[in-house]
Amino acid sequence: MRTPTTRHPAIARAGAFLACALLAAPALRAQSDVDRLITAAVQDTAAYHRLGELVDTFGSRPSGSDRLERAIDWIVAEMKKDGLENVHTEPVMVPHWERGAESATLIEPRRAPLAMLGLGRSVGTPPSGITAPVLVVRDFADLRAHASEARGKIVLYDYPFRHDLPPFEAYEDAVRYRVLGADSAASVGAVAALVRSVASFSIRNPHTGSMAYGSAAKRIPAAALSVEDAEMLHRMQDRGQRIVVNLTMGARTLPDAPSRNVIAELRGSEKPDEVVVLGGHIDSWDVGQGAMDDGGGSVAAWEVLRLMKQLGIRPKRTVRVVLWTNEESGLAGGRAYRDAHRSELPKHVLALESDNGVFAPRGIRVTGPDSVVAWMRRLVAPLARIGADSVFRGDPEADVSPIVALGVPGAALEIDGSRYFWYHHSEGDTLDKLDPYEMARCVATMGAVALGAAND
Amino acid sequence: MRTPTTRHPAIARAGAFLACALLAAPALRAQSDVDRLITAAVQDTAAYHRLGELVDTFGSRPSGSDRLERAIDWIVAEMKKDGLENVHTEPVMVPHWERGAESATLIEPRRAPLAMLGLGRSVGTPPSGITAPVLVVRDFADLRAHASEARGKIVLYDYPFRHDLPPFEAYEDAVRYRVLGADSAASVGAVAALVRSVASFSIRNPHTGSMAYGSAAKRIPAAALSVEDAEMLHRMQDRGQRIVVNLTMGARTLPDAPSRNVIAELRGSEKPDEVVVLGGHIDSWDVGQGAMDDGGGSVAAWEVLRLMKQLGIRPKRTVRVVLWTNEESGLAGGRAYRDAHRSELPKHVLALESDNGVFAPRGIRVTGPDSVVAWMRRLVAPLARIGADSVFRGDPEADVSPIVALGVPGAALEIDGSRYFWYHHSEGDTLDKLDPYEMARCVATMGAVALGAAND
Numbered sequence: 001m002r003t004p005t006t007r008h009p010a011i012a013r014a015g016a017f018l019a020c021a022l023l024a025a026p027a028l029r030a031q032s033d034v035d036r037l038i039t040a041a042v043q044d045t046a047a048y049h050r051l052g053e054l055v056d057t058f059g060s061r062p063s064g065s066d067r068l069e070r071a072i073d074w075i076v077a078e079m080k081k082d083g084l085e086n087v088h089t090e091p092v093m094v095p096h097w098e099r100g101a102e103s104a105t106l107i108e109p110r111r112a113p114l115a116m117l118g119l120g121r122s123v124g125t126p127p128s129g130i131t132a133p134v135l136v137v138r139d140f141a142d143l144r145a146h147a148s149e150a151r152g153k154i155v156l157y158d159y160p161f162r163h164d165l166p167p168f169e170a171y172e173d174a175v176r177y178r179v180l181g182a183d184s185a186a187s188v189g190a191v192a193a194l195v196r197s198v199a200s201f202s203i204r205n206p207h208t209g210s211m212a213y214g215s216a217a218k219r220i221p222a223a224a225l226s227v228e229d230a231e232m233l234h235r236m237q238d239r240g241q242r243i244v245v246n247l248t249m250g251a252r253t254l255p256d257a258p259s260r261n262v263i264a265e266l267r268g269s270e271k272p273d274e275v276v277v278l279g280g281h282i283d284s285w286d287v288g289q290g291a292m293d294d295g296g297g298s299v300a301a302w303e304v305l306r307l308m309k310q311l312g313i314r315p316k317r318t319v320r321v322v323l324w325t326n327e328e329s330g331l332a333g334g335r336a337y338r339d340a341h342r343s344e345l346p347k348h349v350l351a352l353e354s355d356n357g358v359f360a361p362r363g364i365r366v367t368g369p370d371s372v373v374a375w376m377r378r379l380v381a382p383l384a385r386i387g388a389d390s391v392f393r394g395d396p397e398a399d400v401s402p403i404v405a406l407g408v409p410g411a412a413l414e415i416d417g418s419r420y421f422w423y424h425h426s427e428g429d430t431l432d433k434l435d436p437y438e439m440a441r442c443v444a445t446m447g448a449v450a451l452g453a454a455n456d
Numbered sequence: 457m458r459t460p461t462t463r464h465p466a467i468a469r470a471g472a473f474l475a476c477a478l479l480a481a482p483a484l485r486a487q488s489d490v491d492r493l494i495t496a497a498v499q500d501t502a503a504y505h506r507l508g509e510l511v512d513t514f515g516s517r518p519s520g521s522d523r524l525e526r527a528i529d530w531i532v533a534e535m536k537k538d539g540l541e542n543v544h545t546e547p548v549m550v551p552h553w554e555r556g557a558e559s560a561t562l563i564e565p566r567r568a569p570l571a572m573l574g575l576g577r578s579v580g581t582p583p584s585g586i587t588a589p590v591l592v593v594r595d596f597a598d599l600r601a602h603a604s605e606a607r608g609k610i611v612l613y614d615y616p617f618r619h620d621l622p623p624f625e626a627y628e629d630a631v632r633y634r635v636l637g638a639d640s641a642a643s644v645g646a647v648a649a650l651v652r653s654v655a656s657f658s659i660r661n662p663h664t665g666s667m668a669y670g671s672a673a674k675r676i677p678a679a680a681l682s683v684e685d686a687e688m689l690h691r692m693q694d695r696g697q698r699i700v701v702n703l704t705m706g707a708r709t710l711p712d713a714p715s716r717n718v719i720a721e722l723r724g725s726e727k728p729d730e731v732v733v734l735g736g737h738i739d740s741w742d743v744g745q746g747a748m749d750d751g752g753g754s755v756a757a758w759e760v761l762r763l764m765k766q767l768g769i770r771p772k773r774t775v776r777v778v779l780w781t782n783e784e785s786g787l788a789g790g791r792a793y794r795d796a797h798r799s800e801l802p803k804h805v806l807a808l809e810s811d812n813g814v815f816a817p818r819g820i821r822v823t824g825p826d827s828v829v830a831w832m833r834r835l836v837a838p839l840a841r842i843g844a845d846s847v848f849r850g851d852p853e854a855d856v857s858p859i860v861a862l863g864v865p866g867a868a869l870e871i872d873g874s875r876y877f878w879y880h881h882s883e884g885d886t887l888d889k890l891d892p893y894e895m896a897r898c899v900a901t902m903g904a905v906a907l908g909a910a911n912d
């Protein structure tokens with residue numbers, strides 16, 4: 001999914017340089033604006049401090065929460081203070097799932113609390129919880145092999161994160177158990193499902209995320225255990241011990257709630273109806289601060305526009321920041337943007353999102369035909385001096401996927417993801433996991449590509 | 457404190473080899489036993505699996521708890537099954553502090569739970585807790601500079617872990633705030649003390665540990681916040697925000713409780729009244745599994761004796777494993793051993809402890825005159841093949857310090873401590889943080905030194 005389009009960055013750079021020299025001569029002033037934007041961005045830690053203010057003031061921002069809506073109000077007010085244009089929100093109805101009080105307690109072979117987080121969209125349990133023996137399985141095949149033992153039990157999937165894959169591929173591989181595990185367990189008679197947290201490292205921090213019910217007749221509660229607890233229960237089973245757990249979850253799904261996508265622009269000087277979109281999602285899970293996922297991407301995109309305004313840079317096409325709501329538990333924001341702007345989409349020249357954390361940027365991942373890849377090579381060329389000029393092919397981020405599906409070229413910020421799944425969807429997703437100067441380089445990367453695309 | 461006695465391990469190895477060749481010729485059979493022990497130890501992950509059984513079965517083992525005493529019963533029974541000699545326990549009265557229910561809640565500028573752990577020996581709060589404004593200080597000097605603002609407040613020490621020092625020195629530097637912070641805060645009128653966890657990395661896991669009351673008239677409750685929460689409160693103060701926290705702690709100190717040191721031996725064939733002690737402490741804090749601190753050191757020492765027995769190795773002097781109780785909150789086990797064996801101490805030739813985690817071993821740290829250092833160089837020489845033959849000078853571990861103070865040569869297992877303070881005294885101290893083959897090399901290192909000292 002994320003194959004680099006060249007194995008030799010030096011060759012790519014040389015090619016990009018030639019392409020620039022041959023093709024971009026008329027765009028010298030614009031190129032100079034891109035360079036000014038990069039230079040200003042990498043020297044400025046304002047984005048990091050603004051992100052700190054956002055996440056410290058409002059905390060995590062789950063869909064349906066008052067905190068999310070107050071954060072949106074604050075962002076809109078700040079964007080107006082920044083002098084951005086056409087600052088407004090667009091209404092979105094979003095799913096509203098609430099965690100409630102929850103716990104998992106080992107009852108046998110000894111009584112002890114387990115580190116857990118209920119999964120988004122899961123149903124709850126009765127008030128006294130579900131107490132049942134545990135069947136630990138490694139994967140779906142192992143569940144099928146032990147299907148006759150699953151009835152009346154809590155099934156725990158202890159599927160490890162594969163360290164032989166790149167982190168985001170290993171996530172896609174393991175997240176199947178989080179998303180689909182409850183349904184498969186219910187289909188063989190289990191009364192609840194537990195899943196080892198989808199995490200590449202753990203200090204006993206469980207990781208939540210969304211799950212889905214499918215074809216199984218019964219909807220059973222589902223929760224993540226910390227890696228440590230999943231491994232412990234597995235060891236106990238390997239020792240032949242009987243394991244009993246009480247799972248108590250107050251989770252419930254309320255009626256859909258009103259939320260909003262946030263939009264701000266700098267209007268294009270020559271082709272204002274042609275649009276470059278860049279953004280992130282402003283909602284988060286309800287644990288930690290949602291700083292990495294995806295306050296950072298949201299504020300970095302916003303910072304691009306603020307810096308352009310501050311530097312007096314006026315793009316030829318309109319540069320539009322979109323902060324989508326409800327990425328985590330429904331993608332309602334991404335779909336609402338598509339629906340509200342459907343007639344405009346043919347004039348969307350690029351949709352760029354950051355949603356893998358604003359860690360050290362490596363370049364851009366693109367979705368589209370070879371011509372888009374070649375175009376992106378030109379756009380990233382000025383980023384060689386900060387080492388963020390690689391171009392990768394791969395899927396777009398979730399929020400832009402509805403418009404990419406309708407033909408808009410998609411791009412994503414590609415970063416050093418080696419620690420992303422240490423913190424993702426857990427209490428560990430806090431401001432301190434990011435670095436001010438890495439985030440600044442992300443601003444530079446998004447800015448250079450967005451402005452380059454707007455002026456190209 | 458932990459200065460290597462040479463900067464060039466290759467030179468040290470060459471010297472050790474010469475020393476061996478010149479001095480150890482009569483000990484060829486014994487040397488061969490040391491080599492057999494090393495070879496057997498590094499190929500055997502039994503210690504890791506026994507540690508897993510210990511920590512999974514009993515969990516954490518705080519002083520005064522039933523879990524600690526049941527773990528001791530199990531160890532004694534297992535040691536007898538192993539065929540060890542003189543397996544017995546020795547009574548120790550230990551402090552009995554209980555955490556109770558506890559929480560820290562941010563009230564202003566927004567309501568949110570804070571990740572906290574009360575500190576060992578702290579008094580509790582009234583049932584509804586203490587609600588007060590927070591004064592964040594960097595260190596004791598900062599507290600003195602703002603002493604007039606501290607009255608009636610909760611003082612938070614946000615003193616960072618120094619990454620410019622070796623980890624165990626950085627710990628000694630920062631732990632002053634955990635141990636003494638409450639007393640200093642009380643002396644300027646604070647109503648409670650919070651301390652940034654003493655940790656070199658955090659995924660929002662608070663770290664507990666013992667504190668002490670000193671000269672201040674009033675004993676105020678004390679707790680650790682996670683690094684993330686301490687930094688957030690500090691940022692809020694820097695933004696000029698008023699911070700209010702509710703701290704609720706059910707902590708209480710009960711009457712001293714009976715516990716036991718565990719002892720097992722292989723009696724010496726030639727000088728049975730001369731003793732080499734090796735061990736770790738079997739108690740832990742009440743969070744995580746106490747796998748690293750210090751289940752690992754305890755089981756590694758025990759494994760040395762089990763392997764010697766299995767291999768039919770009979771030492772010339774007695775090799776005695778001691779698993780001390782109550783290292784964490786009083787050192788009663790270490791003092792009780794000293795008192796019970798006082799008359800024997802002149803015949804203790806070495807006391808070796810592992811209490812920094814059974815991570816990749818580097819060698820041995822010694823306390824004593826130059827002659828002891830030179831002797832240790834000879835003892836570690838056979839460990840060159842596993843890279844654990846460095847000799848360092850420094851303080852002994854806590855449990856052996858009472859007998860080292862009376863002249864017994866002290867030695868400690870020196871390991872790669874780069875991640876120790878990620879997990880120490882937190883929920884993250886679990887089996888999975890250790891590696892079976894690193895632990896096996898620790899067994900080899902302790903075994904080679906203990907047997908070498910017994911046969912020398």
